[in-house]
Amino acid sequence: MAKAATPAVEIEVGGRTVRVTNPDRVYFPARGETKLDLVEYYLSVGDGIVNALRERPTMLHRFPEGVAGEKVHQKRLPHGAPPWMETVRVFFPRYGRTADELCVTELAQVIWAVQMSTVEFHPWNSRRADVEKPDEWRIDLDPGDACTFETVKRVARVAHEVLDELGATGFPKTSGGSGLHVYVRIPPEHGFDDVRRAALAFAREVERRAPGDATTTWWRKERDPAAVFVDYNQNARDHTIAAAYSVRGNPEATVSTPIRWDELDDVDPRDLTIATVPARYAELGDLHAGIDDAVFELAPLLEWAERDEREGAGGPPDPDERD
Numbered sequence: 001m002a003k004a005a006t007p008a009v010e011i012e013v014g015g016r017t018v019r020v021t022n023p024d025r026v027y028f029p030a031r032g033e034t035k036l037d038l039v040e041y042y043l044s045v046g047d048g049i050v051n052a053l054r055e056r057p058t059m060l061h062r063f064p065e066g067v068a069g070e071k072v073h074q075k076r077l078p079h080g081a082p083p084w085m086e087t088v089r090v091f092f093p094r095y096g097r098t099a100d101e102l103c104v105t106e107l108a109q110v111i112w113a114v115q116m117s118t119v120e121f122h123p124w125n126s127r128r129a130d131v132e133k134p135d136e137w138r139i140d141l142d143p144g145d146a147c148t149f150e151t152v153k154r155v156a157r158v159a160h161e162v163l164d165e166l167g168a169t170g171f172p173k174t175s176g177g178s179g180l181h182v183y184v185r186i187p188p189e190h191g192f193d194d195v196r197r198a199a200l201a202f203a204r205e206v207e208r209r210a211p212g213d214a215t216t217t218w219w220r221k222e223r224d225p226a227a228v229f230v231d232y233n234q235n236a237r238d239h240t241i242a243a244a245y246s247v248r249g250n251p252e253a254t255v256s257t258p259i260r261w262d263e264l265d266d267v268d269p270r271d272l273t274i275a276t277v278p279a280r281y282a283e284l285g286d287l288h289a290g291i292d293d294a295v296f297e298l299a300p301l302l303e304w305a306e307r308d309e310r311e312g313a314g315g316p317p318d319p320d321e322r323d
Contacts, residue, residue, distance in 0.1 A: 011039060016084060016108035020115050027066040027119065028253040033274060035066075038247065039114050041255075044278035045245045046107040048258070048286035052243040053104035055127040057088050059240050060102060060113055061120035067249045075099040078116045085109055088128035092238065103128050119249045122240035125195075126188065132237075133188040134195045137298070139170065139202070140234040140241060141180045144225035149178060151213050153264055155228040156180050158210045160261055162202065166301070169294035171287070174269040176248035176256035179228075181241060183288070185295045190302075192237040196316045198301035201308055203230035218317045236319035244288050245281075247274055258287035 006024040010017050023036035042049055062072040076099045077087050086109065087100040104110055104121075113121070125136040139159055143152050156172065159182060163170045170182040186195070200216065207214045207230065215227040223229060234241055242248060242256040257272040257280070272280075309315060 009036065011043075011111060013043070013108040013111050014106055016082075016106075018108055018111045018115055020111075025066060027063065028251055028274070029066070029068055030251040030253070031275060033253055035114070035117075037274065038119065038253075039111055041247065041253075041274040041278060042110050042114055042245075043107070045281045045286075046110075048281060048288065049110055049121070049243065049245040050104060050107050051286055051288060051291075052245055053110070053121055053123050055088075055103060055105065055129065056123035057090050057101040057103060057126075057128065057131060058124070058243075059122040060116075060118040061122065061249055062117040063119050063249055064117040067119060067251060067253075071249060072117075074118075075101055077102050078113075080116075082112065085112060088131065090124075090131055090238075119247050121243045121246045123243050124238070124240060125235060126192075130188055132191060134190070134192060134235065135186055135188040137184040137186050137195055137199060137296075138234045138241065139182040139184070139199070140175075140231035141182070142229040142231045143178050144223055144227055144229065146225040147178075147228055148226075149269070151226065152178070152180055152228050153267075155206065155210050155214045155230070156182070156264060158206050158214065159202075159230075162205050162209070166296070168296035169291075170261075171258065171291050171294075172261060172264070173244050173256055173258045173288070174254075174267065174272055176242055176246065176250075176254045176269065176272075178269065181256070183244075183291065185291050186298055187295055190298055192235065193316075194302060195298065196232055196235045196319070197305040198298045199232035199235045200316045201301050201304035203232045204308060204313065205304065206230050232316060233319040236316075239319060245277070260287060 008021045025035045060074045086103045088103040125134040172182045203216045217223045253274040255277045
């Protein structure tokens with residue numbers, strides 16, 4: 001006989017009611033956390049996840065049967081959304097189509113997306129006021145297959161050193177996997193191409209200071225697998241990475257977690273999960289809360305980009321070319 005479905009539960013979130021179906025469905029097999037556990041996790045980091053997603057077009061990574069099942073990449077807001085869910089319409093020139101993507105302004109919208117089996121939230125680095133002008137520069141430290149996390153941390157220290165010299169405040173976080181991300185707030189005055197040029201110029205400077213540890217080589221087959229790829233192309237239009245406080249779709253339910261620079265020596269991304277991050281958040285609060293107050297002008301990096309291009313280094317490759 002088939003097991004009866006667990007009754008739905010109603011969650012009150014900021015004056016909204018979100019009905020959560022299948023609350024006991026196991027989403028993360030390593031420790032057995034359920035869909036309701038995922039809801040409770042996002043409630044525990046509410047201000048942080050809303051701060052990370054606020055006003056940004058957001059792609060959803062949905063797992064209707066839990067992370068051991070099929071993964072659905074969804075740009076459009078799922079059908080059946082209540083009227084208080086908000087969206088922003090974005091155009092995709094490559095396909096000549098538009099999509100109304102989730103645009104979070106309150107926590108209930110995050111919880112409704114979780115009800116619709118969303119595990120990961122992947123926001124754009126621009127906001128709906130002008131989706132073509134990014135206000136966030138993203139430094140993605142992406143380790144090769146043979147790269148250790150110690151190497152990632154060494155490259156992160158070099159990136160921090162360069163940011164300090166530029167007068168830029170970087171806000172680091174774990175990726176939820178084996179890498180690290182650093183976000184820098186910028187004024188929404190440049191298009192994606194210029195932000196990517198600036199990001200490449202920064203990446204090249206990190207590579208110069210950390211030869212052997214860091215690389216800007218775009219083609220994976222040409223990279224040293226023991227090096228960290230400083231992935232400037234994560235600043236391309238419609239390229240997204242998991243938000244701060246986003247859970248990742250793996251059995252252990254790791255979390256892309258903001259950290260302090262002085263924690264870098266001791267951090268182990270495997271320890272940061274939906275089981276541990278709520279207590280950390282209760283103690284430390286949102287470590288990215290001040291990001292909007294630390295705006296960096298890109299002009300120095302664009303000057304570096306012009307210098308590199310004059311010297312024959314070339315601009316960024318087509319972000320959609322993959323090997």
